[in-house]
Amino acid sequence: MRRAVITGTGVVSAFGIGREAFWDGLRAGRSAIGPIRLFDVTTFPTRVAGEVPLPARVDPEWLAARLGVACGRTALEHLTRRGGLRDRKLVLALLAAAEAWRHAGCGAAEQAAACCLAVGLEQGFLEDFAAIFDGQRLDWQREGAAGLPDVRFRAPVDLVAEGVRAVLGLSGRCTVHVSACAAGAMAIAHGAALIERGLSEVVLCGATDSLLNPLALGGMSRIGAPSPRNAADACRPFDRRRDGLVIGEGAAIFVLEAEERAATRGARALARIEGWGTSQDGYRPTAPLPDGSAAARAIRQALTRGALEAGAIGYVNAHGTGTPLNDPAEARALHAVFGERTRSIPVSSIKGAVGHLMAASGAIEIAACLLPFEHDTLPGTAHHLELDPECELDVIGDQPRSARVDHVLSSSFGFGGQNAAVVLGRPSCAPR
Amino acid sequence: MRAALTGSSLRTPLGHDVGTVVRRLLAGEHAARPVAGIPAGRGLCAVAGRIEGEPACTSHRKFLDRLELFAIDASRQALGARRVCAERLGIFVATGGLRVRWDDLMPALARQEPDANRCWDRGLRSLHPFWLLRYLSNNVHALLSADLGATGEGATFGGANAGAQAIASAARALAAHAVDVALVVSYDALTGPEALLSGTRSGALTTSPVDRLRPAYDAAAEGGYPGEAAAALILERPGAEGALTVVEAWSTADGQPGLPRADTLSHALGQVVPCTAVLVDGSGQARPASDTEERAVLAATLGEGVQLMCLQAATGQLGAATAAVQAIVLGELLRRRLVPQVAGLREVTGPPPRPQGGSATSSARAAIGIGMGAPGLLGVVRLEAP
Numbered sequence: 001m002r003r004a005v006i007t008g009t010g011v012v013s014a015f016g017i018g019r020e021a022f023w024d025g026l027r028a029g030r031s032a033i034g035p036i037r038l039f040d041v042t043t044f045p046t047r048v049a050g051e052v053p054l055p056a057r058v059d060p061e062w063l064a065a066r067l068g069v070a071c072g073r074t075a076l077e078h079l080t081r082r083g084g085l086r087d088r089k090l091v092l093a094l095l096a097a098a099e100a101w102r103h104a105g106c107g108a109a110e111q112a113a114a115c116c117l118a119v120g121l122e123q124g125f126l127e128d129f130a131a132i133f134d135g136q137r138l139d140w141q142r143e144g145a146a147g148l149p150d151v152r153f154r155a156p157v158d159l160v161a162e163g164v165r166a167v168l169g170l171s172g173r174c175t176v177h178v179s180a181c182a183a184g185a186m187a188i189a190h191g192a193a194l195i196e197r198g199l200s201e202v203v204l205c206g207a208t209d210s211l212l213n214p215l216a217l218g219g220m221s222r223i224g225a226p227s228p229r230n231a232a233d234a235c236r237p238f239d240r241r242r243d244g245l246v247i248g249e250g251a252a253i254f255v256l257e258a259e260e261r262a263a264t265r266g267a268r269a270l271a272r273i274e275g276w277g278t279s280q281d282g283y284r285p286t287a288p289l290p291d292g293s294a295a296a297r298a299i300r301q302a303l304t305r306g307a308l309e310a311g312a313i314g315y316v317n318a319h320g321t322g323t324p325l326n327d328p329a330e331a332r333a334l335h336a337v338f339g340e341r342t343r344s345i346p347v348s349s350i351k352g353a354v355g356h357l358m359a360a361s362g363a364i365e366i367a368a369c370l371l372p373f374e375h376d377t378l379p380g381t382a383h384h385l386e387l388d389p390e391c392e393l394d395v396i397g398d399q400p401r402s403a404r405v406d407h408v409l410s411s412s413f414g415f416g417g418q419n420a421a422v423v424l425g426r427p428s429c430a431p432r
Numbered sequence: 433m434r435a436a437l438t439g440s441s442l443r444t445p446l447g448h449d450v451g452t453v454v455r456r457l458l459a460g461e462h463a464a465r466p467v468a469g470i471p472a473g474r475g476l477c478a479v480a481g482r483i484e485g486e487p488a489c490t491s492h493r494k495f496l497d498r499l500e501l502f503a504i505d506a507s508r509q510a511l512g513a514r515r516v517c518a519e520r521l522g523i524f525v526a527t528g529g530l531r532v533r534w535d536d537l538m539p540a541l542a543r544q545e546p547d548a549n550r551c552w553d554r555g556l557r558s559l560h561p562f563w564l565l566r567y568l569s570n571n572v573h574a575l576l577s578a579d580l581g582a583t584g585e586g587a588t589f590g591g592a593n594a595g596a597q598a599i600a601s602a603a604r605a606l607a608a609h610a611v612d613v614a615l616v617v618s619y620d621a622l623t624g625p626e627a628l629l630s631g632t633r634s635g636a637l638t639t640s641p642v643d644r645l646r647p648a649y650d651a652a653a654e655g656g657y658p659g660e661a662a663a664a665l666i667l668e669r670p671g672a673e674g675a676l677t678v679v680e681a682w683s684t685a686d687g688q689p690g691l692p693r694a695d696t697l698s699h700a701l702g703q704v705v706p707c708t709a710v711l712v713d714g715s716g717q718a719r720p721a722s723d724t725e726e727r728a729v730l731a732a733t734l735g736e737g738v739q740l741m742c743l744q745a746a747t748g749q750l751g752a753a754t755a756a757v758q759a760i761v762l763g764e765l766l767r768r769r770l771v772p773q774v775a776g777l778r779e780v781t782g783p784p785p786r787p788q789g790g791s792a793t794s795s796a797r798a799a800i801g802i803g804m805g806a807p808g809l810l811g812v813v814r815l816e817a818p
Contacts (some may be wrong), residue, residue: 001540027505028524028547039548039551040548040549040550040551041552042550043550044552078689084437111573112729115685120569128577156529156630157528157530157569157590157591158529158590158592158807158809160588161591161685161804161807162807162808163649164685165685165807166687166689169687170687171686171687172589172684172685173683173684173806174683174684174685174809175589175597175683175687176589176590176591176594177587177589177590178527178569178570178585178588178589179569179570179588180568180569180574180588180771183569183588188588188644188664190587193604197604214548214551214552214556214603215556217566218540218552218556218559218563219567220557220564221552221557222556222557222559222561222563222564223559223561223562223563223564223565226623241653267448277585278585278587279583279584279585279586279587280573280577280582280583280584280585280586281522281577281578281583282518282577282578282580282581282582282583283578284578285495285565285566285568285571285574285575285578295585297519297583300583301610310599339662359569382793391622413566414570415565415570416568416570416573416574416575416577417574417577417578418441418574418577418586419569419586420571420587
């Protein structure tokens with residue numbers, strides 16, 4: 001059976017630009033949560049986040065120098081003219097995609113690659129509204145005559161995919177996943193499916209998201225999902241004192257290719273995608289199914305697809321939002337799948353360290369799942385101090401744990417009850 | 433991957449049931465109407481095809497906008513009284529992207545300044561607590577799965593060809609026996625002011641008033657007009673009892689910033705099972721150069737004898753909803769053995785295939801629907817009489 005392997009990874013997170021910055025941060029057990037600096041949040045209820053250290057206004061020259069992708073200058077200029085670089089999701093994705101592409105050693109032979117990307121909510125640009133606001137309404141005719149950039153008021157849902165494909169010169173099929181916080185994992189699962197079914201040889205897949213703009217932060221603040229404490233330890237997954245999530249932003253993008261193809265061209269496999277599964281809670285749009293049964297089904301599907309027994313899993317990278325409802329439901333899902341063995345499987349969530357990347361959370365967590373294979377290190381759970389008895393798990397504390405494991409599980413649960421699970425395998429292990 | 437279409441429902445600017453839509457198509461009607469508040473002749477597209485009436489679903493108004501409610505309506509109607517094991521029902525949703533609800537936003541925006549300073553105090557604090565939930569990209573998916581108790585596989589796709597992606601994904605899930613029944617829901621609205629603006633700027637939309645509109649494949653066409661639609665398909669494995677048609681879908685993209693290249697369409701149609709008598713619903717760009725190019729590809733790949741119609745000349749551009757609406761309407765036309773005229777067509781030049789100047793009978797046993805959108809996105813659906 002054809003299997004997909006990861007041969008390149010690019011990550012942009014609150015730890016900085018690049019996968020090494022991300023992995024170094026996790027290996028050191030650090031947290032990158034801090035005050036939001038992008039805009040004035042003085043009076044917002046939510047004032048901390050996992051903000052990526054990027055300039056507030058990204059200069060195309062600055063970006064081009066970091067992308068290091070010669071083929072994409074014309075495309076980058078086009079995106080700049082359209083105003084696309086104002087969208088942080090696109091900038092984050094370009095940085096991660098270019099890094100993944102370089103990491104995998106991809107070139108002209110890979111440009112027929114398919115593209116499966118996940119993005120989150122589109123954003124509005126407050127400064128644009130003021131320009132055309134006329135008393136009580138927006139004057140669209142004035143806007144029509146203004147000749148301003150295209151990407152205003154909202155970024156097209158496929159702008160990121162368009163930008164990434166244009167800058168890297170990709171020509172394969174293109175899919176955009178928008179299944180909320182499960183979207184990143186779904187995009188990667190989709191990429192693996194394209195390879196397993198022989199529909200693509202190479203797929204660039206992953207996710208990007210940023211809620212760090214006034215409208216989105218305002219909306220998140222109003223809904224009350226973020227922790228009310230504006231402290232660096234605002235998010236404490238599986239902790240008895242947890243009281244909400246902390247917003248993050250970033251991107252994680254991967255090059256997947258057929259295992260045989262990677263071996264033939266001498267590309268190093270970082271992990272094998274063993275299986276994946278999706279399900280729906282069918283419960284409420286605002287809360288997870290408390291017993292975790294639907295999430296458990298997604299995990300079981302992933303194991304079944306990978307022809308793996310539950311006992312094969314040596315580490316779980318949990319969705320672990322640090323919200324009162326998510327964590328116990330997730331713990332129940334894991335118990336439903338792993339039974340008595342659950343308490344002996346190391347579990348961690350990186351959301352305390354980098355924040356909740358929303359649509360990109362599944363993707364960056366899969367990037368974290370490469371640490372066990374690359375460095376025999378299981379990431380820790382930043383700010384987790386005291387286990388909630390409702391979450392009876394072997395939660396790794398705020399420092400990483402050394403261990404050698406061969407199979408890891410990453411789970412993602414989206415607002416609205418969409419669930420996704422992905423199982424990765426150490427590439428040196430024989431495929432099932 | 434092929435799937436049997438065993439149920440469907442739609443909400444379009446031409447009507448809320450396929451019978452009405454087909455009747456109005458055959459009569460050569462179109463749904464373009466002036467857009468309130470945007471006078472013609474001011475450099476913005478000022479016509480649109482809107483769904484008439486209001487959605488029946490009222491239970492989710494605090495989360496969903498009008499079009500999303502139409503999508504819920506269509507889904508419930510398509511499923512009807514069908515009973516499906518919750519774990520075996522998959523939901524595959526396609527949306528063109530999030531659409532702004534300006535009435536929601538105005539109180540929060542009215543006092544903002546360009547520097548965004550103190551923006552919370554200047555209005556964002558007045559956002560409704562559910563504001564973010566209303567903009568959740570998978571709202572329809574979430575509420576449908578909750579309403580139906582559906583817990584099977586599923587995903588939500590975004591973008592202009594998301595409808596074809598959702599159909600293809602559902603067909604793959606059926607083929608893999610991951611689900612037994614797939615509900616495919618597609619909806620999109622290109623009728624908001626910001627969509628009119630970006631469509632006009634890109635040259636995709638016409639600035640002509642309603643009385644001077646020319647449709648796709650007309651030599652004097654100057655661009656399409658925006659529409660909106662919601663559609664739901666019930667798909668099962670081929671051979672299912674009660675199949676209306678057999679459907680399959682492809683989606684692709686070629687990296688073009690605008691519409692996909694002709695060779696991308698040619699390659700996609702090359703994968704379609706060949707057949708001699710074909711009814712084709714063209715992408716309906718209403719730009720003479722791209723229309724001519726599309727016709728040339730059709731002639732080269734499917735033959736000069738194809739019967740060429742254009743649904744979106746009558747409904748307006750349907751974005752992510754295109755493929756699902758095409759699947760329903762083309763299936764019905766195949767069943768009735770009819771082909772409708774291109775609404776408003778007056779002057780056709782160039783080589784065959786000629787677009788339908790009048791409604792006629794058809795011997796086609798297969799139909800192909802083409803949907804295109806920027807950036808370089810192509811969706812193709814193929815219907816076959818069972």
